Amino acid sequence: MIHSRSRRSRVALAVAGGGLALALVAACGGTTKDSAPEADTGAGNEKVADPNAPIKEGLKIAFLPKEIDNPYENIVDAGGIAAVEELGGEGKEVGPSDASASSQVSYINTLVQQNQDAIVIAANDPNAVAPALKEAMAKDIAVVSYDSDAAPDARQVFVNQANSEDIGRTQIKMISEQIGGKGKIAILSATPNATNQNTWIDFMKDELTKPEYADIELVKVAYGDDDDQKSFQETQALLQSIPDLKGIVSPTTVGISAAARYISSSPYKGKVALTGLGTPNQMRQFIKDGTVEEFALWDPEQLGYLAGYAAAALASGQITGAEGEVLKAGELGERTIGKDGEIILGPPTTFNADNIDKYDF
Numbered sequence: 001m002i003h004s005r006s007r008r009s010r011v012a013l014a015v016a017g018g019g020l021a022l023a024l025v026a027a028c029g030g031t032t033k034d035s036a037p038e039a040d041t042g043a044g045n046e047k048v049a050d051p052n053a054p055i056k057e058g059l060k061i062a063f064l065p066k067e068i069d070n071p072y073e074n075i076v077d078a079g080g081i082a083a084v085e086e087l088g089g090e091g092k093e094v095g096p097s098d099a100s101a102s103s104q105v106s107y108i109n110t111l112v113q114q115n116q117d118a119i120v121i122a123a124n125d126p127n128a129v130a131p132a133l134k135e136a137m138a139k140d141i142a143v144v145s146y147d148s149d150a151a152p153d154a155r156q157v158f159v160n161q162a163n164s165e166d167i168g169r170t171q172i173k174m175i176s177e178q179i180g181g182k183g184k185i186a187i188l189s190a191t192p193n194a195t196n197q198n199t200w201i202d203f204m205k206d207e208l209t210k211p212e213y214a215d216i217e218l219v220k221v222a223y224g225d226d227d228d229q230k231s232f233q234e235t236q237a238l239l240q241s242i243p244d245l246k247g248i249v250s251p252t253t254v255g256i257s258a259a260a261r262y263i264s265s266s267p268y269k270g271k272v273a274l275t276g277l278g279t280p281n282q283m284r285q286f287i288k289d290g291t292v293e294e295f296a297l298w299d300p301e302q303l304g305y306l307a308g309y310a311a312a313a314l315a316s317g318q319i320t321g322a323e324g325e326v327l328k329a330g331e332l333g334e335r336t337i338g339k340d341g342e343i344i345l346g347p348p349t350t351f352n353a354d355n356i357d358k359y360d361f
Contacts, residue, residue: 049320059089061311062111063304064104064121066148066190066226068095072253072279072300073122075361076146079301080120083308083330089117091308099191099226101128108132111141118142118311123150125193130154142314146307148196156314156321157341159307161298162348164196167251168203170296170348171276172213175247178273178293182215183246186238188259188276190226190252200251219245224255231258239268250276256295260286280351280359287356294352301361303345306332310343 061084065073077093084091094111096103101124109132111119119136123129123145133143133154143155152158161167175185187204189197201221208218222238224231231254239245239262250256256278263269269291278295286292309329313319319327321341326334335343351359 047317047320049322049325050317051319051326053317055087055312055316055318057088059084059087059117059312059315060114061089061091061118061120061308061315062114062116063091063093063307064107064111064119065093065095066104066122066124066194067099068093068097070099070226070254071282073147075279075300076122076304076307077120079304080308080311081304083305084312087312089312099124101125101193104129105132108136112136112139115139116141117315118144120144120146120307120311121150121155122147123195124148124191126151126154126195128193142311144307144311144314146303148194150195152340155341157310157319157337157343159303159310159343159345161196161303161345163344164199165203167277167296167348168200169207170350171200171249171251172204172207172216174275174294174296174350175249175273176213176216178275179216179246181212184217184219184242184244185247185249186219186242186245187221188231188234188238188248188250188252188255189221189223190255192223194226197251204249204251224250224252224258226252226254228254228258231255232262235259235262239263239266239272245272247273247275250274250278252276253278253282253297256292257282257286260291264289264291277348278351279361280356281361283351284356287351287353294350296348296350298345298348299361302332305330306335306343306345 063077063080065077081091094107104124119141126149130151133150137143144157145155146159149158187201219242222234224234248259250259256276259274263274264286274292275295277297283295306329310327313327319325323337323339325337329335337343
């Protein structure tokens with residue numbers, strides 16, 4: 001099943017304090033492949049970027065999320081599709097109904113046959129999707145990964161939400177504060193092979209080795225496969241199998257909302273802390289009813305906006321994904337491409353009862 005999604009109206013939101021700001025903004029981006037300079041395929045062909053090359057009109061760019069009904073990634077893709085449309089191109093969101101790499105591969109193959117100018121993907125498995133993505137790049141289709149990276153040689157650019165280390169360590173700091181610095185905790189992740197989840201979890205584990213967390217014990221990492229019902233059931237299993245569990249960290253928007261739903265109507269409400277990564281609209285009721293004290297996220301629509309710009313710039317030959325190149329990202333300003341083609345959106349924002357009503361996404 002193929003879905004196309006249109007941009008919502010422009011909304012600007014600002015966060016007071018800490019110098020952090022979020023803007024849900026419309027994006028720009030677009031080009032046509034036939035007239036664009038060749039881009040670096042990441043597979044051994046050396047290309048040269050032309051930062052003055054015009055963004056071409058008529059680009060066809062497809063956004064491939066982990067699964068088509070993931071609310072968070074729908075927001076990301078809406079931002080990216082708007083970017084393409086505002087530059088006169090055609091953007092669409094396509095994807096499987098299950099979060100599996102094999103399902104994504106079939107969609108990649110179809111997009112290659114459709115001669116898309118760029119594919120923007122959140123990979124369910126970095127290596128499983130790599131052969132299909134390499135085939136796309138061999139046919140001069142630009143490949144951008146976002147949120148969950150593909151193998152570095154299977155894409156030109158990875159648009160990351162924030163510094164992965166900051167994301168991982170921030171979640172441990174939040175759960176520590178909420179459980180008073182002591183007790184058993186568990187992690188409710190997405191899929192076992194999700195690149196972003198595993199990177200954040202590695203930093204969480206490293207953070208826990210610091211002396212200030214000596215009284216906190218990570219007892220289990222569970223996987224809800226970014227499926228609402230499975231995440232709900234995994235939360236139930238964690239709480240029933242570990243009766244003295246003090247907190248759960250869920251670095252996935254599907255997982256944290258499912259966990260909050262279970263805890264909110266259970267005897268564990270007020271006894272077991274829950275934090276992680278979620279959207280304000282998903283988590284608002286759980287903040288207000290006291291199930292959740294605080295969680296974090298970045299602006300997902302800005303993430304899509306940035307990915308849309310990167311895809312357009314790659315397809316036009318403005319960038320190749322090489323370290324040190326500068327991406328012009330419209331209202332987000334400029335971003336310098338880092339090691340292994342990584343572009344970082346910015347730091348995450350924490351949400352709690354004091355500020356959650358300032359956000360609508």
